[in-house]
Amino acid sequence: MMTFYLPPDLEEEILSRVPTTSLMRWRSICRRWNTLFFEDQRFSEKHFRNAQKQPLVLMLTEHRLFFASVDLKFVPPSIEFSDALSLRDYTVSEDAHIHSVSHCDGLLLCTTLDDELVVWNPCSGQTRWINDTDGSMFFPGDSRFTLGYGNINQSCRSYKILMFYHINYDYDHVQDEVFEIYDLNSNSWRVLDARINARNCISNESHGVTLKGNAYWISSDGEEEGDLLSFDFTRERFRRFRFPLTFRRCRYRALSVVREELSVLRWIDSNMEMWVTNNMDITCESDLSWTKSFAMDFVLNIYTSVLIDEDKKVALCDSPHEQVAFTIGEEDEYYSEIPFERARSRHEHIFNYVPSLVQFPQQSIESDDFGKFHRGRGLGHRRRLSNGTWDNDNMYLPEIYDGMMSEEDDEWDWLEIECTDFSNSRGRGSRGRGWRKTRYVTL
Numbered sequence: 001m002m003t004f005y006l007p008p009d010l011e012e013e014i015l016s017r018v019p020t021t022s023l024m025r026w027r028s029i030c031r032r033w034n035t036l037f038f039e040d041q042r043f044s045e046k047h048f049r050n051a052q053k054q055p056l057v058l059m060l061t062e063h064r065l066f067f068a069s070v071d072l073k074f075v076p077p078s079i080e081f082s083d084a085l086s087l088r089d090y091t092v093s094e095d096a097h098i099h100s101v102s103h104c105d106g107l108l109l110c111t112t113l114d115d116e117l118v119v120w121n122p123c124s125g126q127t128r129w130i131n132d133t134d135g136s137m138f139f140p141g142d143s144r145f146t147l148g149y150g151n152i153n154q155s156c157r158s159y160k161i162l163m164f165y166h167i168n169y170d171y172d173h174v175q176d177e178v179f180e181i182y183d184l185n186s187n188s189w190r191v192l193d194a195r196i197n198a199r200n201c202i203s204n205e206s207h208g209v210t211l212k213g214n215a216y217w218i219s220s221d222g223e224e225e226g227d228l229l230s231f232d233f234t235r236e237r238f239r240r241f242r243f244p245l246t247f248r249r250c251r252y253r254a255l256s257v258v259r260e261e262l263s264v265l266r267w268i269d270s271n272m273e274m275w276v277t278n279n280m281d282i283t284c285e286s287d288l289s290w291t292k293s294f295a296m297d298f299v300l301n302i303y304t305s306v307l308i309d310e311d312k313k314v315a316l317c318d319s320p321h322e323q324v325a326f327t328i329g330e331e332d333e334y335y336s337e338i339p340f341e342r343a344r345s346r347h348e349h350i351f352n353y354v355p356s357l358v359q360f361p362q363q364s365i366e367s368d369d370f371g372k373f374h375r376g377r378g379l380g381h382r383r384r385l386s387n388g389t390w391d392n393d394n395m396y397l398p399e400i401y402d403g404m405m406s407e408e409d410d411e412w413d414w415l416e417i418e419c420t421d422f423s424n425s426r427g428r429g430s431r432g433r434g435w436r437k438t439r440y441v442t443l
Helices: 008-015 020-026 031-039 041-050 396-403
Strands: 056-061 064-069 080-083 096-106 107-112 118-119 129-131 146-153 158-167 176-185 188-191 209-210 212-219 224-232 239-241 249-257 261-268 270-276 290-296 302-311 314-319 322-329 335-341 350-353
Touching: 008 031, 008 056, 031 041, 056 096, 056 224, 064 096, 080 224, 080 322, 080 335, 096 146, 096 209, 096 290, 107 239, 118 239, 129 176, 129 261, 146 209, 146 212, 209 249, 209 261, 212 350, 249 350, 261 302, 270 302, 290 322, 302 350
Parallel strands: none
Antiparallel strands: 056 064, 056 350, 064 080, 096 107, 107 118, 118 129, 146 158, 158 176, 176 188, 209 212, 212 224, 224 239, 249 261, 261 270, 270 290, 302 314, 314 322, 322 335
């Protein structure tokens, strides 16, 4: 029996059009494919352009990321959270505890409870732990981060991190927003020459999103939410957009990404409305165009929401105060809720996640012959204080700290990540609402 092989260029063209979730199952077919999928930068860029996007819903709760599935064939709908993603930190032989997360192009930017920062692709398993400007692995706890990219040209993206924090002054309780940019290509931080006035302060009651490389937040105008604040990672500047039909009785609560559009949930008196942008164009200098998706004649305290079915007009939401996740829709029959098992924080939220093979530059790290590197536990690492100065009382002194460890008990931190199988992450057809026993999904 004769065996026929496709020409390599034709084989690559076909594979570049296969969804990421399918490629994850095929990586073990042959070593060449595994190398192509996860080590070939040119193929990953081609695959990102050609392959169909398959959005999934993730929920950050209990400091872990869970897959969320909603079955609308039942009345009320079935909600299920299961299969926690595993970001491993082998220094403590357990999963890292995720404090907050930002998503862009299949990459997750996570902060941990130890105030560490990591860029992570759960599909490929690639990670990169980011140092602060002083070389420390730890960041001030009040810092906020978002991931985006600048367009070098039409086919090349430069992934960047925007960090912002407050500097408080002793006089008149004045505070400034300070912004810093980290470029993954140059592996360096720099202060951004940008200022936003009090009207444009980013609301603490709304979680930001990234779409087509740019970041978006609901701005805060005193006691009420105001406009849509955007950061352009290419031009490195802020812009302000108008929400649809803004007036005093409106309060905008939750931003999310649906397809390649923005959606926002707002309150008007005793009603809620879901609005979606029309043909989102990040290069356009004019205001955005919006269309109302659906409305409800009640109000709930919502932190984040995801429009999961545009035809049936249903969204999955979470509430920081009610300790529940729930579905809402234009029809009352689509309301369903599921309580959370443990206490939550305001950083936990629901968001759309699109798996990808996108790669990012790896940081060069000094290592020994075994490939291990040292990530100090915070002894002497300098920290930024609330007034913008640095805490120099606990400086990291290598000659002192390293001398405290002998050859026998040298404590090195091992960072490792296991790749994730997304093939079984969607609904399983089971009736009801609840939490499944957690299963860490790895290849």
